[in-house]
Amino acid sequence: MEKFGIAVIVFTVFWSLIGIVLPxxxxxxxxxxxxxxxxxxxxxxxxxxxxxxYLHQWKPLFxxxxxxxxxxxxxxxWGTDF
Amino acid sequence: xxxxxxxxxxxAAYACISELGELGIVQFRDLNPNVNSFQRKFVNEVRRCEExxxxxxxxxxxxxxxxxxxxxxxxxPDAPKPREMIDLEATFEKLDHELKEINTNADALLRNxxxxxxxxxxxxxTQGFFDEAQAHPVGxxxxxxxxxxxxxxxxxxxxxxxKLGFITxxxxxxxxxxxxxxxxxxxxxxxxVKQADIPDLIEDPLTGEKVHKTxxxxxxxxxxxxxxxxxxxxxxxxxxxxxxxxxHERRELAMGVMTRLDDLTVVLSQxxxxxxxxxxxxxxxxxxxxxxxxxxxxxxxTMNMFNNDVARKCFIAECWxxxxxxxxxxxxxxxxxxxxxxxxxxxxxxxxxxREQPPxxxxxxxxxxxxxxxxxxxxVATYREINPMPFVLITFPFLFxxxxxxxxxxxxxxxFALWMVIKExxxxxxxxxxxxxxxxxxxxxxxxxxxxxxxxxxxIYNDVFSKSLNIFGSSWRVKFGDEILNRRDIDTVQLEPTPxxxxxTREYQQMYSGTPYPxxxxxxxxxxxxxxxxxxxxxxxxxxIIGIIQMGFGVFLSLWNHLHFNHRYAIYLEFLPxxxxxxxxxxxxxxxxxxxxxxxxxxxxxxxxxxxxxxINMILLSYPTEPESSRTFYSGQRGVQTALIIFAxxxxxxxxxxxxxxxxxxxxxxxxxxxxxNHTENAExxxxxxxxxxxxxxxxxMSEVWVEQGIHTIEYFLGCISHTASYxxxxxxxLAHAQLSEVLWQMVLHIGLSTNGYAGSILTFLVxxxxxxxxxxxxxxxxxxxxxxxxxxxxxxxxxxxxYKGEGYPFIPFSFRLLLDEVPIEG
Numbered sequence: 001m002e003k004f005g006i007a008v009i010v011f012t013v014f015w016s017l018i019g020i021v022l023p024x025x026x027x028x029x030x031x032x033x034x035x036x037x038x039x040x041x042x043x044x045x046x047x048x049x050x051x052x053x054y055l056h057q058w059k060p061l062f063x064x065x066x067x068x069x070x071x072x073x074x075x076x077x078w079g080t081d082f
Numbered sequence: 083x084x085x086x087x088x089x090x091x092x093x094a095a096y097a098c099i100s101e102l103g104e105l106g107i108v109q110f111r112d113l114n115p116n117v118n119s120f121q122r123k124f125v126n127e128v129r130r131c132e133e134x135x136x137x138x139x140x141x142x143x144x145x146x147x148x149x150x151x152x153x154x155x156x157x158x159p160d161a162p163k164p165r166e167m168i169d170l171e172a173t174f175e176k177l178d179h180e181l182k183e184i185n186t187n188a189d190a191l192l193r194n195x196x197x198x199x200x201x202x203x204x205x206x207x208t209q210g211f212f213d214e215a216q217a218h219p220v221g222x223x224x225x226x227x228x229x230x231x232x233x234x235x236x237x238x239x240x241x242x243x244x245k246l247g248f249i250t251x252x253x254x255x256x257x258x259x260x261x262x263x264x265x266x267x268x269x270x271x272x273x274x275v276k277q278a279d280i281p282d283l284i285e286d287p288l289t290g291e292k293v294h295k296t297x298x299x300x301x302x303x304x305x306x307x308x309x310x311x312x313x314x315x316x317x318x319x320x321x322x323x324x325x326x327x328x329x330h331e332r333r334e335l336a337m338g339v340m341t342r343l344d345d346l347t348v349v350l351s352q353x354x355x356x357x358x359x360x361x362x363x364x365x366x367x368x369x370x371x372x373x374x375x376x377x378x379x380x381x382x383x384t385m386n387m388f389n390n391d392v393a394r395k396c397f398i399a400e401c402w403x404x405x406x407x408x409x410x411x412x413x414x415x416x417x418x419x420x421x422x423x424x425x426x427x428x429x430x431x432x433x434x435x436x437r438e439q440p441p442x443x444x445x446x447x448x449x450x451x452x453x454x455x456x457x458x459x460x461x462v463a464t465y466r467e468i469n470p471m472p473f474v475l476i477t478f479p480f481l482f483x484x485x486x487x488x489x490x491x492x493x494x495x496x497x498f499a500l501w502m503v504i505k506e507x508x509x510x511x512x513x514x515x516x517x518x519x520x521x522x523x524x525x526x527x528x529x530x531x532x533x534x535x536x537x538x539x540x541x542i543y544n545d546v547f548s549k550s551l552n553i554f555g556s557s558w559r560v561k562f563g564d565e566i567l568n569r570r571d572i573d574t575v576q577l578e579p580t581p582x583x584x585x586x587t588r589e590y591q592q593m594y595s596g597t598p599y600p601x602x603x604x605x606x607x608x609x610x611x612x613x614x615x616x617x618x619x620x621x622x623x624x625x626x627i628i629g630i631i632q633m634g635f636g637v638f639l640s641l642w643n644h645l646h647f648n649h650r651y652a653i654y655l656e657f658l659p660x661x662x663x664x665x666x667x668x669x670x671x672x673x674x675x676x677x678x679x680x681x682x683x684x685x686x687x688x689x690x691x692x693x694x695x696x697x698i699n700m701i702l703l704s705y706p707t708e709p710e711s712s713r714t715f716y717s718g719q720r721g722v723q724t725a726l727i728i729f730a731x732x733x734x735x736x737x738x739x740x741x742x743x744x745x746x747x748x749x750x751x752x753x754x755x756x757x758x759x760n761h762t763e764n765a766e767x768x769x770x771x772x773x774x775x776x777x778x779x780x781x782x783x784m785s786e787v788w789v790e791q792g793i794h795t796i797e798y799f800l801g802c803i804s805h806t807a808s809y810x811x812x813x814x815x816x817l818a819h820a821q822l823s824e825v826l827w828q829m830v831l832h833i834g835l836s837t838n839g840y841a842g843s844i845l846t847f848l849v850x851x852x853x854x855x856x857x858x859x860x861x862x863x864x865x866x867x868x869x870x871x872x873x874x875x876x877x878x879x880x881x882x883x884x885x886y887k888g889e890g891y892p893f894i895p896f897s898f899r900l901l902l903d904e905v906p907i908e909g
Contacts, residue, residue: 003597034450034472041476045628046538049484050601052627053542055676056620057557057598059683061690063577064558064610068567071575074606075560075567082559082595 004058011050019043083440083465083893084408088399089430091419095388095397098418098429099381099896100161105414106897108401109441113389122386130171131379137174138372144181145365148358155370161377161898163422170371177364184357191353195346196285197321198339200252200295204323205336207278207297208250212329247308248301253320254286255279255294261318265300268310274301373902380901402440402893408433439465443893450475452528460878461888468643470882477632477881478873479528483535484628485815485869488823490547491862492536499530532870542602543617543816547857548823550608557599558606561591574611579684594684614817621813623675629809629880630668633802636884637661643885655740659733660798660884666730668806670723671697677716691715700727738795742787749784797883805880811872819865826856 020043023036066074086108090098102108114122145152162170253261262275276299283292298320300311315322326332389398403411408431415429442463446454453475463469486492502509503526513519522529544550562575581596598604607613637660644652674693682690692711699705699712700723706712714720830853834846882888894900 007597007600030445031447034475037472038476041473042480045476045480048628048631049539049542049624052624053602053620054598054600055679056623057604058679059681060579060594060616061682061684061687062612062616063579063593063684064606064616065574065576065612066560066606066610067574068569068572070609071560071562072567074609075562078556078559080559080561082557 007054011047011054015043015047015050019047083402083443084405085434085436085438085440086401086403086408086411087432087434088397088401088415089394089432090388090397090399091422091429092395092397094419094422094429095385096164096381097422098415099384100377101414101418101421102411103161103377103380103384103896103898103901105410106895106899107407108403108411109893109895110384110387111400111402112387113398113400114387119386123388123390124382124386127167127382128379128386130167131375131382134171134174134375135372135379137178138368138375141174141177141181141361141364142368145361145368148361150358150361150365152365152368155373158898159370159373161381162374167378170374174371177360180360181357184353184360188350188353188357191346191350192285195343195350198343198346199284200321201323202336202339202343203280203284203295204250204252204297204325205332205339207280208299208325209329209332209336210278211276211299246301246303248299248325249308249311249315249322250297250299250325251315251320251322252280252284252295252297253315253318255296257318257320258296258298261298261314261320264314264318265311268314269302269307272302272307273311275299276301376901377898380896380898384896400434401896404443439890441465441893442890444469444471449527452525453478455524456528456874456877458892460882461886462890462892464887464890466646467887467890468639468646468885470639470877470886473635473639474877474881475531478877479531479535481628481812481873481876482532482869483539484625484812485872486532486536486819486866487539487543487816488545488547488819488861489537489540491823491857492533492538492540494533494858494862495529495536495866496533499526499533502526503530532866543820544603544605544608545820545823548820548827550603550605552605554600556604556606557595557597558604559593559595561593576612577606579687584685617820618813618817621816622810625809625812626806627672627675628812629806629876630664630672632809632876632881633805633884634661634664634669636881637664640885651741651744655744656737659737659740663730663733663799664802666726666733667697667701668802670726689713689715703727734795734799737798738791741791742784745787746784801883805883808880809876811876815865815869815872819861819869822861822865823857826853826861830856 019040023039026032026035026039088098119125142152258277262277265273265275277296280295280297284295285292286295300315302308302311312322326335385397387399391398412431415431419429442465444454444463450471454469454471456478457463457469457471457474483492502523506526509523540546541551558577560575560577566572566575577593578591579594581592581594583590583592603617607616610616637657640660641653641657644650644657671693674691674696678691678693689710691713695712703724705714705720831846831849834842834849836842837845
């Protein structure tokens with residue numbers, strides 16, 4: 001459960017830094033507003049995208065279906081411990 | 083944006099317009115729209131400019147013929163003063179005349195040269211004939227009169243009163259055979275022809291082409307035959323050259339020809355040098371002149387749009403200009419007035435009030451220009467409405483990337499775009515005539531953003547050329563024992579999705595760690611059989627989520643528009659019903675999606691609600707108990723959903739009836755005001771009220787308002803549902819792209835990679851070419867174009883229909899920079 005929390009915190013902090021904190025530090029100029037809008041939108045879109053994929057995989061309703069040979073390969077490649 | 087009136091002194095007008103052209107921020111209006119272009123004031127000047135342009139074009143073709151380089155001017159030359167125009171005209175006239183003279187002289191000399199060359203060859207060959215005839219006394223001439231004297235040098239013999247004449251000439255080789263045959267036929271075999279091919283290619287004096295020619299000598303007897311032969315030679319366009327019979331004379335003629343040829347060669351080369359020098363001198367200035375002439379012409383075109391006020395002796399011009407730039411315009415006018423001789427009265431700028439809709443002007447730079455073009459292609463923004471471009475700047479590449487979603491392909495696209503951006507300066511003017519290239523180059527920043535976002539989405543989809551990366555370690559492990567994996571009757575196994583032992587059985591093995599893969603899709607899905615089932619679910623859900631959020635954002639932008647134009651009523655009568663409907667049904671759907679993600683796992687997978695069925699049941703107000711996925715899954719669901727549906731349904735008549743009823747009330751109030759204020763003496767007040775009322779509630783036909791509002795209502799509410807479903811194309815295209823990519827790998831590259839040994843390496847090398855070609859052409863170009871189009875459609879229709887009117891016209895300023903950019907300078 002903690003590992004789940006770590007990833008969420010890391011990415012939330014990362015994208016909020018880019019989207020909420022960084023816009024205050026853009027130097028004054030003709031493009032200030034534009035860059036602020038760009039940063040906010042980028043971080044919102046990218047964060048949402050990551051979040052959806054993360055949440056969907058958190059509690060999967062079914063597992064991956066592998067061919068027996070692939071399963072044997074993965075078992076020897078990755079081992080059986082997490 | 084304001085409408086301005088300029089009063090210009092006639093002598094200062096030219097200079098002022100020139101300054102404004104350099105500045106490039108005013109758009110002039112045509113004050114003489116009904117005047118024929120031949121009747122305008124400055125038509126003569128425009129004609130002179132066109133004549134100058136014609137001469138410059140002629141000079142340019144001559145320079146190009148000689149393949150001399152044309153120098154581009156470093157700086158931007160100013161528009162020359164009217165006085166200078168006369169000087170320019172004189173210069174061009176002189177150059178034009180000189181060049182034409184050189185050309186005609188060179189042509190004449192060349193023709194002469196070619197004639198002499200033919201004569202030279204002629205003499206050489208005939209010399210050869212007669213020498214041969216001397217050397218072989220038993221020559222072919224035996225059957226003619228049999229006079230030996232002939233062999234001694236072609237002298238005409240007077241024996242038996244027969245005179246043998248000859249004609250020599252040169253004829254193109256291909257005509258020789260027919261020529262001989264014609265001679266034989268016409269002269270009934272009484273002539274004798276001898277020929278010799280000239281080995282070199284000779285330039286024909288008439289056509290100027292290099293052809294193979296043959297020298298011929300025709301021997302005949304008598305005047306009649308001579309005439310006939312001459313006529314035939316003329317008919318075949320053979321060049322006849324006089325050939326003296328005396329060998330001495332011949333030799334003298336030959337020497338004379340040689341010396342003349344040498345002289346001519348010298349003269350010709352000198353003429354060519356002169357021509358080169360003239361052209362080289364011209365080429366240095368050619369571009370500058372072209373720019374100057376273009377500027378003059380533009381200024382006179384603009385001045386043709388002015389109104390000439392004879393009474394006050396000045397020009398009146400009307401133009402649109404941004405309010406923030408008025409100071410700069412004043413400065414430019416002052417500069418112009420001073421430059422043209424310090425007139426006592428400087429030009430005046432006068433702001434006008436008008437009801438007309440001004441043109442729409444956006445301040446752009448090279449980065450935002452591309453995106454603004456995308457938005458403007460659908461419709462230019464109405465004056466002062468919100469410009470969707472800053473939002474489209476990010477959401478368009480993002481939605482493209484959701485559909486494109488491959489990190490490897492995204493990398494290639496980004497590198498290509500980065501090359502175009504870094505090499506901007508040098509690539510700007512290359513290949514200007516290739517339209518496909520100019521389209522790609524114009525959109526280089528768009529392509530760069532698309533590529534960068536594609537790398538991100540590709541990493542989240544965990545798709546690099548259809549293979550996955552395992553950076554953090556998969557969350558799944560295979561814990562089946564050999565007894566299951568080695569069985570021959572089982573082809574596939576499915577891993578256990580719950581991370582805890584829910585039923586307490588002994589056979590349970592934890593195969594899922596409980597924590598998802600930290601960044602993106604777990605790499606195990608790439609090798610599993612049911613990958614598509616899994617990714618379909620998440621991609622569809624994401625597509626719906628992002629679609630609803632983008633549409634909601636669009637509705638909020640319409641709120642911003644209403645606030646700006648001070649349409650208070652529209653906020654309550656249009657924005658509120660729209661957002662409430664969207665929220666009640668579709669934001670609720672998003673909440674359900676997140677609820678399902680967080681509250682259902684592998685244990686209760688059979689009871690997990692099917693969101694689509696739940697939504698349909700919500701709208702139909704039916705709550706069945708079978709099948710399991712259609713049951714209610716949280717307490718109070720019935721009540722909540724019924725309430726939401728009621729709120730949503732209320733919005734429909736609210737939006738349909740609200741605005742028309744408001745209009746009716748406003749009209750009644752206006753009617754009351756005008757009857758009341760008619761009695762007062764305060765005319766100003768009345769006019770103010772009326773104009774105020776006019777601007778907010780113009781008197782329109784009520785039926786029109788009802789129809790329009792009905793259309794808007796239906797469009798919005800049906801659109802909500804259909805546009806939400808339309809966003810599913812994000813899922814569809816990304817699925818197609820992923821599958822194409824996988825097919826390409828499995829069917830093409832895999833052939834090389836799966837073969838062992840040296841043969842494998844050679845095969846991989848050979849197979850790489852078709853794989854990369856197909857990747858570039860099908861996956862990058864075709865799929866890229868397809869995703870581009872669909873993302874653009876999503877923006878134009880689904881996003882912009884919520885707030886954008888797009889009924890404006892663009893601001894096209896009078897700017898020299900724009901003028902010089904739009905026409906490619908090179909031919």
